[in-house]
Amino acid sequence: MERLLDIAEVSDRSGVSPSGLRYYEKRKLIVAVARNGLRRQYEPAVLQELALINLAKSAGYSLDEIGSVLRRPGATVIPRDALVEKAGSLEEQAKRLVNLAKMLRHVADCPYEDHFECSRFRKLLIVATKVTNG
Numbered sequence: 001m002e003r004l005l006d007i008a009e010v011s012d013r014s015g016v017s018p019s020g021l022r023y024y025e026k027r028k029l030i031v032a033v034a035r036n037g038l039r040r041q042y043e044p045a046v047l048q049e050l051a052l053i054n055l056a057k058s059a060g061y062s063l064d065e066i067g068s069v070l071r072r073p074g075a076t077v078i079p080r081d082a083l084v085e086k087a088g089s090l091e092e093q094a095k096r097l098v099n100l101a102k103m104l105r106h107v108a109d110c111p112y113e114d115h116f117e118c119s120r121f122r123k124l125l126i127v128a129t130k131v132t133n134g
Helices: 007-014 018-026 046-058 063-070 080-109 119-133
Strands: 034-036 039-042
Touching (some): 007 018, 007 039, 007 046, 018 039, 080 119
Antiparallel strands (some): 034 039
């Protein structure tokens, strides 16, 4: 049997605060398997679960969505179709952010005092409106 990890060690190794670990436990995303006095103890595999939670949060998944994957009986199976859809969504978001950054740079560097006098600025507004409104 592998050595159990104390909540402080899990926190140090995962970067998740002890209060965050307790919150994830309350949300049933992770499980403490024992206690050493008042201190929670975890299986070493919890570090992989926390890495998955962090990755999924970074990708924009909610804790409820993450929990639906982690709480499945047996092995953790991540729905591939949903990942493809999420990846496409993130790529579209990245394009919007790149266009927004270009627009902000132009506004910052535009020689016109009144930006609406600048034909490039007006074109960027049209593009930005199309991108944000779909």
